[in-house]
Structure formats: C-alpha cells, structure tokens
Amino acid sequence: MTGHNITPEKTGLVFNIQHFSVHDGPGIRTIVFFKGCPLRCQWCANPESQLHEPEIAYNENKCIGTGECHLCFQACPARAIEERIDNKKVRIDRFRCTNCGECTLVCPSNALELFGKRMTVEEVLQIVEEDSLLYSRSGGGITLSGGEPLMQAGFASELLKEARARGITTAIETSGYADWNRMVMVCQHADTVFYDIKCIDPDKHKRFTGVTNDIIIANLKELNQNFPGLNIIVRTPVIPGFNDTEKDITAILKLVKSLTNVRYELLPFHRFGEAKYAYLGKRYLFIGVQPPSKEKMKHLEKLIKLYKREGVL
The missing domain is CATH 3.30.70.20 (Alpha-Beta Plaits)
Known part of the structure; x- marks a missing residue:
C-alpha cells in the first residue's frame, strides 16, 4: 500500500511549531501546524490555518x-x-x-x-530535535496538525518518514477529508492517527463545515481495515448547537463500534482562537456561544463508558 500520483516534497507551508504538548499523542510532543485546510468549520480555533498561503495578521x-x-x-x-x-x-x-x-x-x-512560512524537512526537524531528550524519556515525538496535513501529503510523508528514521515517534491529526492515496502516503509513516469525526448527518456536516462527510467516513473505515497495527483515536469536538446531543454522539459511537481497536475521545468546544479572526479581517460566527458545561460533558462521557463496558472501545 503506497500513495500514488503524489510527488514527495521537501518543503511545505507551516504556520507554527509548538513545543511541550501533552495532549496530541503519547508523551511530550512537538506539534507542527500545516497551513491550508479544505474545511471551513464555523467554530475553527485556528483561522490562520485555513488558507494555503501566507497571511498578514494585524493586532490593533x-x-x-x-x-x-x-x-x-x-x-x-x-x-x-x-x-x-x-x-x-x-x-x-x-x-x-x-x-x-x-x-x-x-x-x-x-x-x-x-502567518505561514515555507520550510524544508530539515529545517522543521532541527526544531523538533531540540526536545529529543524529552521524547526518549516520555515516549513522545512529532505530531502533524493544521490546518489539514493531508493537503500537503508529499511534504507530510517526507517529514514523518525522516522523523522515524531518526528514532522519533510520529502522529498526525486529520479531518480525513482527502483522497485515499494521500491518506495512505502519510499514514504509512505514522504511529498514531487522531481522526476527527464531527457529525454523522451529512447535511448538517456540510452546513457547519462546508464539506460533506462521506469521504471522511469511508477513509476511516479503509484506514482501520488496511492498517491493522495503526493506533487510531477518533475525536469529536463537542460543538453547542451542532453535535452536542445524545443522539449526535450515539450516532458516532455506532460508527466507532463497527471498527476494530479504535479509541474514542470528546473534546469540548473553546473560544481561544476568537481574537485571531479580527486580526485576519475575518468574521467569527460563534460569537457568544459558550463552551459545553461540565454537566453536559459528563453526560456525554457516560455514553462512551457504556460502550466501553460492552468492550467495543
């Protein structure tokens, strides 16, 4: 299984490299944020990640x-x-x-x-390797995030392949919205994949993200079937008014239940990126929307525990 018709790339567009992350894979990790995303999620916390080109931000x-x-x-x-x-x-x-x-x-x-700098594989890894000692002690490594890393599959695959060659564990965060050959090209070099499933209802998914979810769900099933040793963690950002009901989460759990050895996590909506919209001259559509309450999250987490008791998560 290899990615076809995509040329390996030694350079890519990156908008941030973040050290000391403990929420994006095993151990202490360095997150490389890719610029460019095919989705337009209305709640997006990283609006600077959306366009696949450099952007000027202005903080008045x-x-x-x-x-x-x-x-x-x-x-x-x-x-x-x-x-x-x-x-x-x-x-x-x-x-x-x-x-x-x-x-x-x-x-x-x-x-x-x-926001946005073209970097080589070597330039990125020089920064990533600054924390090599932390990786060896904690089991950490590099995580590709975005944006959507699969938009730059040629660069992402080269970066993960070289990181592995240097003994660094690899992970990727993806929306799953990409051609299958891009998925294969990158994920064959990943130890862990964090895979976003935001909503099962295709119409609602398109209304809130700009794209349908058929290719996202199909790719997840193919990934699980074709890479049996891959550590796949399905994640759902819990967004008020979009997917925060018991019905929404249960529908996603049914999909996860159909897969093999796949974990599932919920991530509560936050507004940390709201100010960046104004910096970029963009309009934030979730003004005034509050994060889900602790009670709401506990209730939804109980649904996951019920499925875990059945031995499917």
Whole structure:
C-alpha cells in the first residue's frame, strides 16, 4: 500500500511549531501546524490555518498608531495599508494586500505578523530535535496538525518518514477529508492517527463545515481495515448547537463500534482562537456561544463508558 500520483516534497507551508504538548499523542510532543485546510468549520480555533498561503495578521491593540509611526505605510509595495481616521490606527485592504510580509519586518511593536512560512524537512526537524531528550524519556515525538496535513501529503510523508528514521515517534491529526492515496502516503509513516469525526448527518456536516462527510467516513473505515497495527483515536469536538446531543454522539459511537481497536475521545468546544479572526479581517460566527458545561460533558462521557463496558472501545 503506497500513495500514488503524489510527488514527495521537501518543503511545505507551516504556520507554527509548538513545543511541550501533552495532549496530541503519547508523551511530550512537538506539534507542527500545516497551513491550508479544505474545511471551513464555523467554530475553527485556528483561522490562520485555513488558507494555503501566507497571511498578514494585524493586532490593533499592539499598534502604536499613525501619530508616531508610518513604517508599514512606507514598506508596503502594494499600498494596501491605510490610516483609520477614527483612532489613528491602520487597516489592511485585503484585496490589495499580497501577503508579502514586508510590513512585518519593520513594525516596531509586532502588531503585524505573517502567518505561514515555507520550510524544508530539515529545517522543521532541527526544531523538533531540540526536545529529543524529552521524547526518549516520555515516549513522545512529532505530531502533524493544521490546518489539514493531508493537503500537503508529499511534504507530510517526507517529514514523518525522516522523523522515524531518526528514532522519533510520529502522529498526525486529520479531518480525513482527502483522497485515499494521500491518506495512505502519510499514514504509512505514522504511529498514531487522531481522526476527527464531527457529525454523522451529512447535511448538517456540510452546513457547519462546508464539506460533506462521506469521504471522511469511508477513509476511516479503509484506514482501520488496511492498517491493522495503526493506533487510531477518533475525536469529536463537542460543538453547542451542532453535535452536542445524545443522539449526535450515539450516532458516532455506532460508527466507532463497527471498527476494530479504535479509541474514542470528546473534546469540548473553546473560544481561544476568537481574537485571531479580527486580526485576519475575518468574521467569527460563534460569537457568544459558550463552551459545553461540565454537566453536559459528563453526560456525554457516560455514553462512551457504556460502550466501553460492552468492550467495543
């Protein structure tokens, strides 16, 4: 089983590398966040991960204002930065902006930031290997996240393959929305796969994420069948108003029950990424939506325990 018609890539677009994670695989891990995702989940905590291209973010609270500084005006070759008369700050004309990043190089207060950097396999692994001692002691390693790593399958596969060659354990977080050959190309080099199943209802899935879930469910079944030794953990982000009912979770549990040696976890919705929407000139659709209560999560966790008692999770 190998991935076909996808060229291995030595470079990829990354928007963050995070050390010391303990929630994204065994042990202490380094998370490499890939830029680009085919889904548009309305609650997305990483809006900077969606576009497969660099993006300029502007944090108005850090900006010292046009009364003291005009460096970004002078640096922008596209003349995409304009003064706001109401508060002497700036705004970015997103239609003109080419995301070249020149403004970020001169901003003295770091109010402007470029999300997305093209990196080589070696550049990424040099950063990952800074914590090699922690991996050996904790059983940790590298986890690819996003965005959607399978959008850059050629780069993701090369990165995981080289990490394994250096004795680093590998994991990937995926929405499962990709051609099967991309799934194979990457997952053959993974020790653990965190697989998102957000909703079984295809119409509701498309309404809240922008895509249907038929290929997602089909890929999960194929992955479980074709990679029997792979550690697969199905995850569901519990989103109020979308999939937080007993009916929603039970439907997903029935799917998990049909698989072999697959674990299941719930992740409560949070709003940690809300501010980043404004930085990117985007609108956050979940304003005012509160995370599920502890009582709600306990109730849904009880459903999982019932299935575990039956020996299926």
